[in-house]
Amino acid sequence: MSTTTRIPIVKKDLLFPFIIITSLFALWGIANDLTNPMVSAFKKVMPELSNVQASLVQFAFYFGYFFMALPAALFIRKYSYKSGIILGLLLYATGAFLFYPAAEYEQFNYFLVSLWILTCGLAFLETISNPLILSLGDPETATQRLNLAQAFNPIGSITGMIMAQTFVMSALRSDDFTTTAYNALSAAEVASIRENDLSIISIPYIGLGVLVLFIMVVILFTKMPKTAESDKMSISESFKKLFSNKNYKNGVIAQTFYVGAQIMCWTYIFQYVDYINESLGLDLTATYYNVGAMISFLVSRWIGTALMLKINPSKLLMLFGIGGVICCAGAILLPGIPGLLSLVAISIFMSIMFPTIYGIALKDMGDEAKIGSAGLVMAIVGGALMPVLQGSILDMGGSGFSDIKLFGYIPEVNFSFILPLICLAVVALYGYSTYKMSKIVV
Numbered sequence: 001m002s003t004t005t006r007i008p009i010v011k012k013d014l015l016f017p018f019i020i021i022t023s024l025f026a027l028w029g030i031a032n033d034l035t036n037p038m039v040s041a042f043k044k045v046m047p048e049l050s051n052v053q054a055s056l057v058q059f060a061f062y063f064g065y066f067f068m069a070l071p072a073a074l075f076i077r078k079y080s081y082k083s084g085i086i087l088g089l090l091l092y093a094t095g096a097f098l099f100y101p102a103a104e105y106e107q108f109n110y111f112l113v114s115l116w117i118l119t120c121g122l123a124f125l126e127t128i129s130n131p132l133i134l135s136l137g138d139p140e141t142a143t144q145r146l147n148l149a150q151a152f153n154p155i156g157s158i159t160g161m162i163m164a165q166t167f168v169m170s171a172l173r174s175d176d177f178t179t180t181a182y183n184a185l186s187a188a189e190v191a192s193i194r195e196n197d198l199s200i201i202s203i204p205y206i207g208l209g210v211l212v213l214f215i216m217v218v219i220l221f222t223k224m225p226k227t228a229e230s231d232k233m234s235i236s237e238s239f240k241k242l243f244s245n246k247n248y249k250n251g252v253i254a255q256t257f258y259v260g261a262q263i264m265c266w267t268y269i270f271q272y273v274d275y276i277n278e279s280l281g282l283d284l285t286a287t288y289y290n291v292g293a294m295i296s297f298l299v300s301r302w303i304g305t306a307l308m309l310k311i312n313p314s315k316l317l318m319l320f321g322i323g324g325v326i327c328c329a330g331a332i333l334l335p336g337i338p339g340l341l342s343l344v345a346i347s348i349f350m351s352i353m354f355p356t357i358y359g360i361a362l363k364d365m366g367d368e369a370k371i372g373s374a375g376l377v378m379a380i381v382g383g384a385l386m387p388v389l390q391g392s393i394l395d396m397g398g399s400g401f402s403d404i405k406l407f408g409y410i411p412e413v414n415f416s417f418i419l420p421l422i423c424l425a426v427v428a429l430y431g432y433s434t435y436k437m438s439k440i441v442v
Contacts, residue, residue, distance in 0.1 A: 007140050007141050011137055014136045014137060017224065018133070018145075021129055022148075024085070024129050025129065025150055025156065026152045026156030027092075027156060027215065028156065029152075029160060030157070030208060031160065032160065033156075033158070033294065034204055034208070035058070036160075037169055038201065039267050039268075039387070040270040040271065041168055041169060041172060041197075042108065042111070042201075045193075045197040045198060046108060047182060047183070049108070050391075051394040051395045052392055053108075054391070057115065058263055058267060058388075059388055060112035060113070061119050062381055063384040064122065065122065065123045065377055065380035065381060066378045066380065066384065067116075068119075068120040068124065069123045069127050069373075069377035069380075070371075070375075072127040073127050074374075075087070075124070085128055085224075087121075088121045088123070088124025088128065089121060089215060089219070091117060091120045095209075096206060096209030096212065098110075098117060099114050099205040100202055102114050103201065103202035111201075114205075118205075123377055126380070127373050127377045128373075130355075130373055131369050131373040134362060139364070143313045143355070144305055144309065147304060147305040147308065149355075150355040154295075157298075158291060158295065161290055161294060163204045165285075165291075168201055168203075171200050174197050247434060250434075251357050251358075251360060251361025253430070254426055254430035255361070255376050256379040256382035257424075258350070258424070259379060259380045260383060260386030260420075261346075261350065261424050262350055262383070264386050264416075264419055264420045265350070265420050266294075267387050269286055269340075271394060272286075272339075272414075272417075273285075273340065274286070275411060275413040284340075289340060289343075294347065297348070297351045300347070300351035301351040301352055304320070304351055304356075312438060313356050314360060314431050314432075315431065317352065317356045317427065317434075317435075318428050320351070321349070321427040321428025321431050323349035324346050324424035324428075325421055325424050328421035329342075329421060330343075331346065332417050332418060332421070339414060346420065357376075357427070360430075362376070390417075390419050396412050
């Protein structure tokens with residue numbers, strides 16, 4: 001009589017290293033969602049910025065991933081995972097501390113440079129942590145293990161959102177004025193408000209820099225596990241093998257579109273709420289809905305991780321992609337609160353996408369997974385490019401809100417969410433194609 005032994009997601013002897021590395025997922029979650037509201041914050045502090053110009057916050061932030069992911073992968077091939085983590089944390093802290101001089105000089109471009117350096121550090125952390133988590137256990141449970149680790153990322157994200165609302169958005173003096181009233185202030189009054197508000201924006205980043213340095217010291221004295229490695233192939237061999245892997249190439253494309261959708265939904269929810277308030281005379285607080293979206297994201301990721309014990313990850317990705325498309329359609333077509341709730345609900349279906357695409361794309365890879373990981377992290381550049389495109393739609397009627405209605409019915413703010421809809425449709429298609437292929441293989 002044979003018995004089947006359930007393969008653990010994380011073995012007991014690897015539990016502590018898993019916890020240490022997983023803590024980094026929360027750390028970059030804080031940075032991501034502390035930064036998302038900054039598009040709206042800078043727009044209020046510097047009303048002369050257009051939506052496209054303000055969206056450069058996201059461009060600077062997520063372009064750092066694209067720029068540094070491959071160097072990070074090459075670095076850890078030559079040295080070690082631990083060395084890469086330390087360097088990543090050092091860059092992270094440096095970028096955070098540079099917010100102080102940026103606020104002192106009151107230069108928007110200086111803030112962009114600070115964010116870019118910070119994100120170069122995040123690129124190291126993500127390029128290293130994701131494949132390291134995949135390697136800490138049986139390959140059969142790798143995707144579930146990465147979903148479990150990534151489930152702690154939203155905890156950091158919620159922390160970042162709360163920090164943004166508590167220390168920034170609610171404290172901005174420029175938010176106390178309508179655009180007309182702000183423009184009517186004297187030059188001295190505007191200068192005083194701007195100095196105050198830019199200083200407020202810098203405070204949580206400086207505090208975050210201190211936290212990052214503390215964690216870096218802890219990791220310096222922590223023994224990292226040695227992962228099993230195959231014979232190391234040359235870089236050219238790694239690239240050749242990756243470029244011949246259709247599943248991987250399509251995974252990078254799907255990841256680019258997914259990250260673009262995520263950042264657009266979590267960034268422009270603020271403009272979506274502002275439009276509802278202005279058009280309906282309401283006084284909704286966007287951050288509360290953003291936190292609600294993140295809580296839904298967190299709970300759904302835990303549920304999704306559990307569902308993968310019974311449902312093929314590719315099939316679940318396809319189903320969640322379809323659900324996201326339906327919610328995007330609701331955000332576009334439904335007016336007022338129903339549309340806003342549809343926008344919040346998109347996060348339910350985005351919850352499993354990043355780690356699931358990651359796990360599927362790197363499935364059955366050997367040493368080339370390190371370079372492959374860099375490609376998937378570089379795909380985060382979707383978060384740099386897509387918000388700028390959505391900002392251009394919002395600017396169709398000028399830098400503020402307008403009475404433009406697309407097709408005579410849909411406000412331009414609502415219509416701009418056609419971009420996340422297209423992105424999530426691409427993800428659903430990747431889930432379908434890989435599920436179909438897995439059935440053929442089986």
